[in-house]
Amino acid sequence: MEKKSIDQLKKICSQVRRDCLRMVHAVQSGHPGAALGLTEYFVALYFQEMEHNSNFNMDGQGEDLFFLSNGHVSALWYSVLARTGYFSTEELKTFRKISSRLQGHPATEEGLPGVRIASGSLGQGLSVAIGAAQTKKLNRDNHLVYVMMGDGEQQEGQVWEAAMYAAHHKVDNLIAAIDYNGQQIDGPTEKVMDLKNLRAKYEAFGWDVVEIRNGNEMEEVLKGLEKAKSLTGKGKPVMILLYTEMGYGVDFMVGTHKWHGVAPNDEQLENALGQLKETLGDY
Amino acid sequence: MEKILDLKYTYTEKKDTRSGFGDGLLEAGRNNPNVVGLCADLIGSLKMGAFQKEFPERFFQTGIAEANMIGLAAGMTIGGKIPFTGTFANFSTGRVYDQIRQSIAYSEKNVKICASHAGLTLGEDGATHQILEDVGMMKMLPNMTVIVPCDYNQTKAATLALVDHHGPAYLRFGRPNWPIFTPSDQKFEIGKAIKMIEGKDVSIFATGHLVWEAVVAEAMLREEGISAEVINIHTIKPLDEAAILESVGKTGCAVSAEEHQVNGGLGDSIAQVLVRNMPSPLEYIGVNDSFGESGTPTQLLEKYGLNAENIVKAAKKAISRK
Numbered sequence: 240m241e242k243k244s245i246d247q248l249k250k251i252c253s254q255v256r257r258d259c260l261r262m263v264h265a266v267q268s269g270h271p272g273a274a275l276g277l278t279e280y281f282v283a284l285y286f287q288e289m290e291h292n293s294n295f296n297m298d299g300q301g302e303d304l305f306f307l308s309n310g311h312v313s314a315l316w317y318s319v320l321a322r323t324g325y326f327s328t329e330e331l332k333t334f335r336k337i338s339s340r341l342q343g344h345p346a347t348e349e350g351l352p353g354v355r356i357a358s359g360s361l362g363q364g365l366s367v368a369i370g371a372a373q374t375k376k377l378n379r380d381n382h383l384v385y386v387m388m389g390d391g392e393q394q395e396g397q398v399w400e401a402a403m404y405a406a407h408h409k410v411d412n413l414i415a416a417i418d419y420n421g422q423q424i425d426g427p428t429e430k431v432m433d434l435k436n437l438r439a440k441y442e443a444f445g446w447d448v449v450e451i452r453n454g455n456e457m458e459e460v461l462k463g464l465e466k467a468k469s470l471t472g473k474g475k476p477v478m479i480l481l482y483t484e485m486g487y488g489v490d491f492m493v494g495t496h497k498w499h500g501v502a503p504n505d506e507q508l509e510n511a512l513g514q515l516k517e518t519l520g521d522y
Numbered sequence: 523m524e525k526i527l528d529l530k531y532t533y534t535e536k537k538d539t540r541s542g543f544g545d546g547l548l549e550a551g552r553n554n555p556n557v558v559g560l561c562a563d564l565i566g567s568l569k570m571g572a573f574q575k576e577f578p579e580r581f582f583q584t585g586i587a588e589a590n591m592i593g594l595a596a597g598m599t600i601g602g603k604i605p606f607t608g609t610f611a612n613f614s615t616g617r618v619y620d621q622i623r624q625s626i627a628y629s630e631k632n633v634k635i636c637a638s639h640a641g642l643t644l645g646e647d648g649a650t651h652q653i654l655e656d657v658g659m660m661k662m663l664p665n666m667t668v669i670v671p672c673d674y675n676q677t678k679a680a681t682l683a684l685v686d687h688h689g690p691a692y693l694r695f696g697r698p699n700w701p702i703f704t705p706s707d708q709k710f711e712i713g714k715a716i717k718m719i720e721g722k723d724v725s726i727f728a729t730g731h732l733v734w735e736a737v738v739a740e741a742m743l744r745e746e747g748i749s750a751e752v753i754n755i756h757t758i759k760p761l762d763e764a765a766i767l768e769s770v771g772k773t774g775c776a777v778s779a780e781e782h783q784v785n786g787g788l789g790d791s792i793a794q795v796l797v798r799n800m801p802s803p804l805e806y807i808g809v810n811d812s813f814g815e816s817g818t819p820t821q822l823l824e825k826y827g828l829n830a831e832n833i834v835k836a837a838k839k840a841i842s843r844k
């Protein structure tokens with residue numbers, strides 16, 4: 240993929256946020272909060288950092304792979320997949336509707352290009368990504384595997400089973416990331432079930448940890464990803480702690496768990512879109 | 523459509539069955555100081571907020587860690603607490619099956635596993651969340667009681683009944699607003715089916731949300747001169763075998779209706795009873811070996827063949843097989 244300027248990437252972010260909001264609004268259901276918070280990271284990955292092929296192939300040999308463990312961020316993923324050519328942006332209209340390929344949570348059953356495994360039940364994606372990374376090694380495929388998780392998701396025990404395994408087996412072709420927004424459904428993670436020091440935890444498990452202190456700043460995200468890539472191939476799995484703000488880009492949604500899984504009404508949508516004026520053309 | 527039908531039950535209000543659980547739990551907490559609540563980051567969805575607010579010292583937020591929650595609940599019974607765990611039905615069962623099997627069912631612990639967003643009617647979240655195998659998994663476990671109430675009132679009553687019932691139990695309810703058509707003062711007797719409508723041509727055994735669809739189906743069948751008996755099987759285990767045999771003994775054929783896989787559901791339990799005692803035609807209304815998908819509850823019930831129209835067809839087919 241040709242290199243894009245920061246300005247171009249920012250413009251794409253604005254469009255992707257518009258897509259997410261309009262998709263969730265159209266069915267009055269879905270999860271805008273983390274989608275808005277993770278937009279920069281997804282755009283950086285799909286439009287710049289990952290080597291990937293929009294002519295989708297399940298096995299994905301000879302390309303980087305991406306897995307979404309916190310499947311409720313589906314709207315964001317679908318928008319980015321559509322806008323990188325996996326399927327038409329028109330199809331975003333069918334999000335969460337009956338007989339759609341764009342299921343509420345990502346699924347393979349309907350054959351949506353870009354999705355390699357179902358997710359939605361939290362805590363499972365890291366294990367899957369590690370498995371795929373090991374297959375790459377067995378196949379002598381020199382590409383990377385990326386996986387995205389939530390911070391609340393870190394409360395699932397399976398995540399730590401996988402974390403222990405990846406270090407033990409030196410799965411160093413893996414870049415995992417945690418959406419460190421400090422929020423989950425019932426409130427701030429600190430109140431619900433404190434994660435304490437995630438950096439120290441992953442380091443103690445044998446991972447290299449990269450922090451992206453402002454995951455809503457494109458330059459920082461790109462720099463962080465470059466850093467993470469430079470750490471691959473050195474015998475350790477790599478974790479990115481991606482500090483984001485839930486609901487970023489829309490003033491009344493930002494920084495609160497209240498918008499984890501609530502759709503904006505007509506008026507709120509209009510207000511929100513007014514704050515995201517840059518567009519490449521809505522679907 | 524429902525308007526012009528002469529329904530044997532009517533309703534003035536719709537409410538989600540999960541609210542029946544939340545309100546029942548609050549009352550249970552007031553009645554019995556041993557009742558404790560646990561939830562895995564879904565307090566709002568499970569309607570456990572009122573209990574948490576009134577009894578903060580008896581409420582435990584576990585974070586998104588369902589396996590831990592099941593283990594904690596099992597431990598809390600040792601010393602006399604009565605734990606009610608709350609999360610979505612999928613994460614209440616499949617996610618934690620071995621934990622339930624060993625620490626609750628096999629160990630005979632007095633834990634009430636309370637599960638919301640069961641079945642297709644949770645809607646847009648789609649198949650990852652729409653568990654259709656939970657009743658099967660839970661009913662297979664020795665010592666487990668399995669309850670699937672049909673509306674807000676019955677869910678509230680079932681929640682209260684579970685406080686006085688000693689032993690492992692699975693309580694399944696849902697997300698959508700649904701007609702409230704059973705009386706608010708109806709006592710909930712675990713294991714005792716409720717005959718909702720008398721009939722003589724076919725017995726419809728329904729559970730959960732589909733009891734309402736069966737009530738609608740009965741009116742549709744009556745318009746065509748067919749007399750259907752509607753029985754609310756709110757307790758799938760232990761199953762009220764006497765009620766089933768009494769009804770089919772009279773009608774000679776049956777339909778089962780549930781928001782669950784046909785494999786392993788209520789219909790399978792009924793089939794066992796009939797085959798052993800009184801082989802008779804039985805038609806199944808349930809999901810046929812497929813996963814669900816995103817959509818509205820009404821669309822999904824239609825697409826997967828679980829609504830009143832489908833019950834009517836099944837009833838006619840069962841009658842034709844007599």
Ligand SMILES: Cc1ncc(C[n+]2csc(CCOP(=O)(O)OP(=O)(O)O)c2C)c(N)n1
Pocket residue numbers: 272273309311359360361362388389390391392393418420422423424485499562563564586613617
């Ligand atoms: C196993 C499992 N348990 C519970 C849920 C319900 N659920 C969906 S999202 C969520 C909160 C996730 O928190 P986090 O990972 O921080 O994501 P964020 O809210 O930041 O998007 C919960 C509890 C689920 N999807 N899977």
Ligand SMILES: [Mg+2]
Pocket residue numbers: 389390391418419420421422423
């Ligand atoms: Mg979070």
